Amino acid sequence: MIAVIKTGGKQYKVKENDVLKVEKLGKKEGDEVTLKDVLLVSDDEGKKISLGTPNVKGAQVVCKVLEEKQAKKVMVVKYKSKTRYHRTKGHRQWYTKLQIQKITG
Secondary structure, rough: OOOEEEEEEEEEEEEOOEEEEEEEOOOOOOEEEEEEEEEEEEEEOOOOOOOOOOOOOOOOEEEEEEEEEEOOOEEEEEEOOOEEEEEEEEEEEEEEEEEEEEEEE
């Protein structure tokens, strides 16, 4: 089965046994998470499609938390010419790595 889920303000197309990185959920490693914001559910061929308004009723995606840590550092640079102004700052975003266990709906 294929599903489109919404978490952290973003949408993801997922299948069973997929691994994806989403915004931090605040769960421990090994926990099970049930995502109920399922926007679309389809079979593997795409012949039977259930489209939600906005969510599909009774559909859910069960995931297992693999890890929760920070991504690589992104450097942010501010610069203004002719005024000797420059600032450099780094940012590391937190994420949660999920493995899709089961899609129902």
